[in-house]
Each structure stands twice: as C-alpha cells, then as structure tokens.
Amino acid sequence: MNKQYRIVVAGCGGMANVWIKALLKRDDAVIVGLVDVHIGQAEKIRDAYGLECGVNTELGRAIVDTGADLVIDATIPDSHFEISTNAMKHGCHVFGEKPMAATMDQARKIIETADATSRSLSVMQNRRYDANIRALRELISSGMIGSPGMINADFFLGPHFGGFRDVMESPLILDMAIHTFDQARFIIGADPVSVYCHEFNPKGSWYKGNASAVCIYEMSDGSVFCYRGSWCAEGAPTSWEADWRIIGEKGTAIWDGVHTPYAEVLLADDSAEKKFIRDVARIEAPMDWNGKPGHEGCLDEMFLALREGRPAETDSRDNIHSMAMVLGAIESAKSGQKVMLG
Template sequence: MPLWPRVTGVARDKAVLSKDDAIRVERDLRQRALHYRAGYGFQAAHANRPVGFPVVSYQGRFINGKAINIARRFYYTPTRAINGMISPYFSPFPATCYSMCVQTRYNKQYKETVMQRIIQAGLGAMGQGWADCVAASDKWEAAAYVDINRRNLTAAAERHGMPKNRCFRDLATALRSVEADALLDVTPQGARRGLCMTAMDCGLDVLCEKPLADTLDNAVALATHAQKTNRTLMVAQNYRYQPAVQTAKRFIAQGRLGRVGYVGVAFHKGPRFGGYREQMPYPLLLDMSIHHFDMLRCILGQDIAAVQGKSVSAPWNWNKGDATVLAILETDGDVCVNYFASWVSRGWETDWNGNWRIEGEKGALIIENSDVYFSTKRATRRKVSPVKMTKTHQAWLLDGFAAALEKNLEPETSAGNNLNSLTATHAMVRAVQEQRMVLTQELLEQR
C-alpha cells in the first residue's frame, strides 16, 4: 500500500515524514504523475475540486562550506477526496491549492528550506546571468532549461550541472517532462506571448524579462490572460531594485524634497549588442527606455500620462532604427520630465541608470553614477545615506517573486501594473512618428 494516504489528507495541515518516507512519497507521486501524462487516472468530473499539497525531496549540498538540506516542492492536485484523505487520482497541475506542507525532522544539523522549481526559457547572454542567479537562489532551483539554440543550452547545462534529460528545445516538451512551479522567460520579446500563455495554461506562474511584450496588444492580452487563469505574471523590472532608486524613492516619500516640480534625465551609452536589438525600429525606446520610465514611476509614485518627442538617427548609428531620443514626459501628478537618451554615444558615458536631477520645493535630489545627493545651495551637495539592500536586481526579483506567490500578493511589477511603463514607450514611438503629444490612455483605449 502506498505511504501517502496515511500521512497527508485534505483535513490535515502538516505531515511529518522521515527522510526515507519523504522520498517514498515523492517516488509514488511521480509515478502517478507519469500515469496522468499517459492519459490514465484523471477524472474530469472532479477537476473543479482542486486541493493540493507540496511534496518534498532531498539533496545534500555544500554552500559556503556548510552542509545544508535542500527540499524540492511539487504541487499535485487531487481530483477526488475520500473521508478527508487524498484519492489515488492525481494531476501534476499546480492549480490553486491549500497551503499544506510535508516536512521532515530527521536531522537537526541540516537547515531545511522549501525550494520552488522553475523552468528557464532563454539562455543567451542575458539568460546566462539569470541562470547564475537561479543557481545561487535559496528560493528557487532550476527544473529545466529551454532554448532553441543548442549551443546556449549546452553551455548553461555544463555550467550548472543540468542533466541532458532536463534540457529542451521547446517549452511544450519541458512542461510534459518535468514538474515545476513557475516559468522564467528570458527569451526575446517577440516570443513572450506564446511562451507565457502556454505556461499559464499549464498552471505555472511566470516571471518574464522586460518588456512584457513586443506589442501593446500582446501585452494587454498577457495581462488579461493572467487574470483569466488566476496566475501571477511578474515583469522583471530590475532597475527598481537597487539602492540608488530605492533611496530616491524613500527620500521623496518621506517628504524631504517637498513637492516635485520637474525632472531631468540624461542617459548616454554606446553598446554594440548585435542580434535582434540592432534590427529593431527604435531599439533605445523599445528595449532600454522602459527601464528609465519604470524607474520614474517607482521614484515618484506616479504614472506617465502623456509623452512627446523627437527621435534621431546619428550619422554613425549602427542600428537599423533611430537610437537617440529627446523627449518630454508628463505624469498624472503634473510633473514634467526632460528625457535625453542615446544608445550610440561617443566618448564619456553615464552608467546604465543615467544621471537624474529631481527638483523639489526644498532642494534638488541628484542621482549620479548610482549615488544619490541632496543639494540646497548652489555650490554644495551632500550624499544621501543609501537604503541597505542585501539583494538587488535579478536576485531581488527572484525573492520577490517567491514571496508574492507564498503570500498570494500581487507583485509590484505585475503585468497589469507594468502596462503603464510599456504603454509609455509605445506612446513615445507614436509621438515621434506623428510629431505630436500622445496620451498613454489614448493607446490603451484603442485596444
């Protein structure tokens, strides 16, 4: 008789297992999951009664010289419950479920953590950085790698010890082959809609790179689909989660700057990415400016209401489309922003955040080379003590994503919330094409 009916049930909050018992439970459930995938054991009549619980397995690892215990978590949704016990009919579908937890107390010297499993799609240059962050995370472990480029796939697998049977050329095969809680989408934005919708349809929550989609229509469709499927879709707006931005945000929120009057942002870089970015019609606006627009929303706590501007293709521009913009943005809090940015700069460069000057009633808040200063006199400024952050950028996003799922909260950069940042970039494209002011709401109402 399988072990699981004796230790886990609908009416029980926790089940305490030994290490050996936990492994037996997982093995039994894996077998049932495989039967489900083969078309056996699933009773559609009970599919609307989701009750789930995580099952854990164990791997010994050494991190920073200390032996710790990593627990994997898999959600299974039973389709039937008998007398408070789980029936043998399982779907490996991480649908909405109760917070039941299988725990172990077999060895006190090990630190016990519950790791969620994430499939990563996209292992190019940016994807390799994400793979490193997942490997270092204490919240997530990679369930599988997906990339159409075999070289990228092999490089990531060798770097992080991913078995060949968990490396795939397409997401659909990965979803049929491994159990996972979420998808990390680091593919080019043109593939975003198909991959994210497929994952959400399979019950996975999604953390995707910015921008949310290649077109505003696709972005709205993704945000709508996340609501429809009751899945979390979080956008990786990592520039928010660094000391400079959080310090400026806190300074203004505390009222130390007074009412904000206007903002100036200067950004100048000359990267040569190659690939799809250099083929985009407006590479700076569509791939980079969204970071700065999202930073603006984060720092001021306001949305972007209107934009206007002029794009420039410098004589030495190596991109197919215009890569320089001079723009004015207006927020719903009546703050005007002068935005001057280029991706084909020569000579001295700003850092990736750009240099900011935020003028307020009580002085000027300056962000320069990712340091924050406050000035009330013409020739002096003092450095503002930065917000202390133990994790930043992608590492923060992975933790924030895990926390949002655990607490059932909408992430700060959910697809729905992020629509304003993306809409502002597309409104700017419309503004430079038509040489007029464009309201962000105007674009959304046309959807």
C-alpha cells in the same frame, strides 16, 4: 524551510545564463527543465551548468513532464506573449524579461490570462534594485523637496554592441530606455498620462535605426518627466542608471547614477523671501536599503511575493505602464504628435 519551486527555463540564449546563475544560488529553486526551439542549444546550456534536467522544444510538454510550477521566460520579446500565457494556462507563475510583450494588446491579454488563471507574470526590472535608487525614492517620498514638478533623466553612452541592436529600428527606446522609464515611475510613484517624443539618428551613429531620443511625459501626479538619451554618444558618458535631477516645491534632488543621492532644500528662514537666490541646505539621502542589487534583488522580491501570495513589485499589472511609455514614445516619434497613454 521555504517551498522549493520547480522551474522550467524557456529560451536558452544569452539571457538564460543570467537567470540560471542567479537561480543556482537559491535554496528555494530547482531547475527541472530547459526549453528551446533549438534542442541543441538547450543541451548546451544544460551541460555548461551541469544541470540534471530534461530538455524540450515545447513548453507545455516540459511543464507536464516535470511538474513545474514556475517558468522563466528568457526568450526574445516577440515570444513573450505566447510563452507567458501558455505557462499560466498550464498552472505556472512566470518570471520574464522586459518588455513583457511586443504590443499593448498582448500585454493586456497577458493580464487577462493572469486574472483568469490566478497566476502571475513578474518582469525583471533589475535597475530598481540598487541602494542608491532606493535612497532617492525615499528622499522624494519623504516630502523633503516637496511635490516633484519636473523630473529629468539624461542617458548618454556609446556602446558598440554589434549584432541585432545595430540594425534595430529603435535600439535606444526599445532595448534600453524602458529601464529609465521604469525608474522614473518608481522614483516618483506616478504613471504616464501622455508623451511627445522626437527620435533621431545623429551624425556619427553606427546604428541603422534611431539611436537618440528626447521624450516629454506628463505624469499622473501632475509632474513632467523629461528624458534625453543617446546610445551613440562618444565621450563624457553618464552611468547606465542615467543622471537625474528632480525639482520639487522646496528643493532639488540629484543623483548621478553612481554615488549617494542628495538634495538641496530651502532653509526655513523668514528673511529668505527677500533674497534673489534663496539659501539652501544639502541633505544626504538615507541609505537604509540592504537588499541584493540587480537581478538577485529582483528575484528575491519575486519569490517573496509568491510566498506571501501578493503581486510582486514588478508584476505585469504595474509593468504595463512602463511598457506603455516605450510604445507610446515610438508611436509619437512616428506620428509627430503627442500620444495619450492609458
């Protein structure tokens, strides 16, 4: 039987519900404590799920009292640095929400703390865990279209959230685009080198801050990733997974974020060089991945990594590159200049 991890959940707001529902399905996890600055909120969550655990307003005390070895950080982004470093210093591994920290300096210090304590922070990047994106990644890594030279992702939706997103300075990039940026890194297996971003708020937007952006990233494999996105685009929506076109030396891969990805690749025909538009064949992506989708799939990988004593796929050392794409884009938009990342 797998080890059963003793878990304290920090932050009892909306995201805590997502984590707790997934954890309650597992036989290798038991929730032994809830922490929130508002004790009544922790009690409300405890009672809603019928949990038999203590509640606390201070994370360190909760860890000591319960003997926890794993902390779930479901707090707001500005608290992630304090929660994750405190938990690791108390001997716990951490599974946390994105972004892993509020600043790059904090992110680097989190990794330093992980190294010093031999503990880890793994970040919930649930959109990696989908059979279609796994198939697209396999299609690219197989060399079917050759080396990618240009990666394009379009993200156009018009969600009327209300609440904090409506008044954020950069709602699209800060709250959502990290998913698409992380997906790009995952699909092509490369990290960002630089970014130029134009962020704006178009006519008709119901957001106070900039709800639209165009970003151009130079990647470590020499390719260019182009992101076009808007959270105030009424009509003709893309999927939440974005609409992808990846152009390589020998063909193009397509994924609409919903259906099975495919590629159109050049035919091996000696006479093709003479044609103005060369002939191609359609290749369906291999659908071999059978993991769980979304949060549960990411949790499976996180727990497996702990049991095997290795960094998770979304370990902080990897995820810092996705975070750099977000903060670099905002810096570029404010300065009007290309920003080097690294």
